[in-house]
Amino acid sequence: MSEFWLISAPGDKENLQALERMNTVTSKSNLSYNTKFAIPDFKVGTLDSLVGLSDELGKLDTFAESLIRRMAQSVVEVMEDSKGKVQEHLLANGVDLTSFVTHFEWDMAKYPVKQPLVSVVDTIAKQLAQIEMDLKSRTAAYNTLKTNLENLEKKSMGNLFTRTLSDIVSKEDFVLDSEYLVTLLVIVPKPNYSQWQKTYESLSDMVVPRSTKLITEDKEGGLFTVTLFRKVIEDFKTKAKENKFTVREFYYDEKEIEREREEMARLLSDKKQQYQTSCVALKKGSSTFPDHKVKVTPLGNPDRPAAGQTDRERESEGEGEGPLLRWLKVNFSEAFIAWIHIKALRVF
Numbered sequence: 001m002s003e004f005w006l007i008s009a010p011g012d013k014e015n016l017q018a019l020e021r022m023n024t025v026t027s028k029s030n031l032s033y034n035t036k037f038a039i040p041d042f043k044v045g046t047l048d049s050l051v052g053l054s055d056e057l058g059k060l061d062t063f064a065e066s067l068i069r070r071m072a073q074s075v076v077e078v079m080e081d082s083k084g085k086v087q088e089h090l091l092a093n094g095v096d097l098t099s100f101v102t103h104f105e106w107d108m109a110k111y112p113v114k115q116p117l118v119s120v121v122d123t124i125a126k127q128l129a130q131i132e133m134d135l136k137s138r139t140a141a142y143n144t145l146k147t148n149l150e151n152l153e154k155k156s157m158g159n160l161f162t163r164t165l166s167d168i169v170s171k172e173d174f175v176l177d178s179e180y181l182v183t184l185l186v187i188v189p190k191p192n193y194s195q196w197q198k199t200y201e202s203l204s205d206m207v208v209p210r211s212t213k214l215i216t217e218d219k220e221g222g223l224f225t226v227t228l229f230r231k232v233i234e235d236f237k238t239k240a241k242e243n244k245f246t247v248r249e250f251y252y253d254e255k256e257i258e259r260e261r262e263e264m265a266r267l268l269s270d271k272k273q274q275y276q277t278s279c280v281a282l283k284k285g286s287s288t289f290p291d292h293k294v295k296v297t298p299l300g301n302p303d304r305p306a307a308g309q310t311d312r313e314r315e316s317e318g319e320g321e322g323p324l325l326r327w328l329k330v331n332f333s334e335a336f337i338a339w340i341h342i343k344a345l346r347v348f
Contacts, residue, residue: 002098004101005032006037006343006344006346006347007022007347008347008348009022019034019036022034035102035103037104037344037347038104038105038106039106039344039347039348040106040108040113041113042113042117042120042345042348043113043114043115043116043117044117053117053118053121053345054346056121056125057121057342057345057346058346060121060124060125060128060342061339061342061343061346063128064128064335064338064339064342065339067128067131067132067135067335068332068335068336068339070135071131071135071328071331071332071335072086072090072332074135074139074328075089075090075325075328075329075332078142078324078325078328079325089325089328089329089332090329090332091329091332091333092333092336092337092340093333093337094333097336100336100337100340101340104340104344106341106344107337107341110123111123111124111341117345120345121345124338124341124342127334127338128335128338131331131334131335134327134331135331138324138327142324145267145270148267149264149267149268152164152260152263152264152267159218159220160187160216160217160218160220160221160222160223160248161187161246161248164260165185165223165248165250166256166257166260166261167261168215168216168223169185169215169250169252171252171254173213173215173225173252174225174252175227176252180229180230181208181227181228181229181230182227182228182229182230182233183211183225183226183227183252184225184226184227184228184233184236184247184248185215185223185224185225185247185248185250186200186223186224186225186226186240186245186246186247186248187221187222187223187224187245187246187247187248188221188222188223188224188245189220189221189244190217190220190221190222192221192243192244192245193222195243196212196224196245197212199243200212200224200226200245203236203239203240203243203245204228204232204235204236204239205229205232205235206228206229206231206232207226207227207228207232207236208226208227208228211225211226211227211228212224212225212226213225223248
């Protein structure tokens with residue numbers, strides 16, 4: 001795990017002597033690798049305003065770190081089976097996080113140092129708040145989509161008593177549009193197959209002879225059809241239950257079955273479009289965040305808006321990435337950059 005300390009210390013005009021002294025002390029025991037962390041001269045107000053900003057920056061620092069962790073976890077969840085490539089998407093301004101911190105330069109265009117410090121802090125706070133708001137709405141939409149898809153998938157993964165039958169049965173398995181006849185589906189335990197074949201015609205009056213057919217089976221039993229007159233349905237159900245046969249409540253509705261199939265296809269398509277890198281059911285894993293810690297340790301003298309698509313976001317677009325993953329990549333970078341600017345302000 002890499003750990004970064006931002007240290008402010010009295011030094012010469014160029015701060016080179018302080019860095020040299022730091023290198024001399026730490027290199028003997030290989031304690032650390034030291035680099036210069038350039039902080040510009042800011043437009044300082046009154047002492048009271050600086051004290052107030054110090055408290056606000058502490059809260060903003062905590063908020064920014066929490067937001068970054070949530071975004072990193074969202075990338076992990078979206079990547080699913082490609083979790084080994086998560087670090088490739090957690091970059092800052094196109095470079096890995098270590099390189100960004102060790103080669104940090106203040107973004108003069110985004111956070112002009114000629115502005116009062118309170119204005120700079122306000123700009124960063126609004127930027128992070130917008131990213132968080134967008135993150136909540138995007139992840140909520142994704143989670144709703146994922147939940148709906150998982151609910152449909154569960155229906156097709158249960159046993160014969162609970163699973164959907166729309167992908168098993170066909171129109172040819174049923175007698176349809178008959179005023180007098182109806183086809184029922186009966187679940188028969190595997191040890192009772194022979195008994196079913198011998199007795200189903202006599203379980204009730206008016207059962208159509210030789211009308212049973214095995215549709216499908218699982219480890220516990222099979223799903224059989226049987227055709228009979230509508231007026232003996234209840235009597236047949238009672239007799240079937242007495243013989244450990246279970247009539248599954250199901251009536252073939254071609255429009256409803258087609259609607260369910262289309263819904264599944266739509267959800268799968270929508271989910272895949274959110275991120276092209278993977279398209280299987282989401283697997284929850286442990287939280288993953290880049291192995292970097294940033295601490296502010298004062299010694300002597302006491303870190304792009306998410307709304308709309310930015311130029312950097314457009315540049316990052318490529319084949320194999322859906323809009324959610326693309327948004328997470330771009331705005332993780334923006335949030336991390338803002339966080340390090342907060343750190344710089346706290347050191348100052």
